[in-house]
Amino acid sequence: KQEVTQIPAALSVPEGENLVLNCSFTDSAIYNLQWFRQDPGKGLTSLLLIQSSQREQTSGRLNASLDKSSGRSTLYIAASQPGDSATYLCAVIAQAGTALIFGKGTTLSVSS
């Protein structure tokens, strides 16, 4: 059974810092991996999608990497801002038609 783990569970940093969020999964046979952002009481916003054949994706200040063989992904946030404060969720799917399996998330707080 696939399990997704995110470390750390919570992170507090001052504005301007670069930071890395970690995600690991137990079964390397994934179809793709997706990073989401969730603000309190809100739905999920898709940040980056990495297909199983890809090693990284970039969007603005965000960069996500994928090492499928070791079951790991990292989300790198450059020059963090208070507006980045949210919970970041990592999720994988095994096959194209199946549901996402989520980690518990990393709650990020960026202070000004």
Added chain:
Amino acid sequence: GAVVSQHPSRVICKSGTSVKIECRSLDFQATTMFWYRQFPKQSLMLMATSNEGSKATYEQGVEKDKFLINHASLTLSTLTVTSAHPEDSSFYICSARDFGTAEAFFGQGTRLTVV
């Protein structure tokens, strides 16, 4: 990116009544949608997979008769919480996947409070 609209965003109902939550994919067709439930400070737990034109597939431990799912068209799935009780109070979120890219998109979520 694609848009998934979920309605209502908040609902308060009395114990014993039923509540319907709608999930629509606005700019793509979704043969499959997913319903999740999220407790405070917890991650999303899959409740069921909603298949257009056929019965939903429920996860273990999810009561089929309590959480009725209907996926009548390629753009609409509904979740009805029947005979709601206070323990059903939670945050419910739907998801649809654009099968062109396999990217998943989520609705805004529905905060259900049963009093």
